[in-house]
Amino acid sequence: MRVLLADDHQILRAGLRMILADAPPSPDDETIEVVGEASTGEEAVRLAAALHPDVVLMDVAMPGIDGIEATRRLRAAGGQPAGERPAVLILTTYGDDARVREAIQAGALGYLLKDLLRDDLVRAVYGAARGVPTLDPRAQQLLMRQLHAPAPASPFDALTGRERDVLRLIARGRSNKEIAAALSLSLGTVKGYVSxxxxxxxxxDRTQAALFATRHGLE
Incomplete structure (x- = not known):
């Protein structure tokens, strides 16, 4: 199993190389070979194209493009069949909501924090090569919290149904008189809705209201 290490700290890469070199074979009698090391996101993308690793262990914070953008480029690799693109395991010190979400959206198969146990790291690498995702329990909690978070309120929730109808027509450039005719309302009633x-x-004013409706996608 071919692994590429991407981290801007040479000492950490050396430690990972030792851990993976000493890893016992998998139940399928696979062994791990570290085929390359990258210190930047750009280098990780370039080396992955040249070395064809099965798994990339990717840090997030690196010079140039970060690990999340590098992951996005690796998983989108043009001209390469999806099955031949390397699995990416994020290995980082950052466990905040935004980075976990962005990494998964970029195509990472797993998200691990650097204080994990040696055996858990080896197990995650073997799993990634088979397409099995691995998330640090703290990353799982962050994702679950996002899934169960209430949907953001619509910017139009404060409007009545008829006020939305009026706003929709304002956004289409209709005058108060035209709105009144379209909705079978008096001109004074339309003015009241606008106010x-x-x-x-x-x-x-109504111009700002029209821009607001367009910006927030009132349908």
Whole structure:
């Protein structure tokens, strides 16, 4: 099993190389060979194209493009069949919500923190080569928290249904008179809806209201 190490700390790469070189064979009698080392995201992408590793152990914070962008490029590698692209295991000190989410979205198969046990690292590498994902328990908790978080409120929640109808037509460039005709309302009623709507949206006039509706995708 061919592994590429990507981390900007040479001492850490040396330690990882030793751990993987001493790893016992997998239940399928596989062994691990470290085929290369990269100290930047760009170098990781270049070496992966040249060395064809099965797994890339990728740090996040590196000079130039970071590990998440490097992962995105590796997993999107143009002209290379999906089955031949290396699996990427993020190995980092950063366990915040944003980085976990971005790494998974970029195509990482696993997210590990650097204080993990040696046996857990070896198990994750063998698993990654077979397509088995591995997430640090803390990363799993972060993802679960995001999944169960309430959906963000719509910027139009404060509007009544009729106010939304009026705003939709304002965004289409209709005048108050045209809106009144389209919705079978009096001109005064439309003006009342517009006056009530503006402070709810936090805008000062109908032009700003139209821009607000367009920006936030009112359908």
């Amino acid at each position: 009530a709507m503006l402070p709810k949206l936090g805008v000062g």
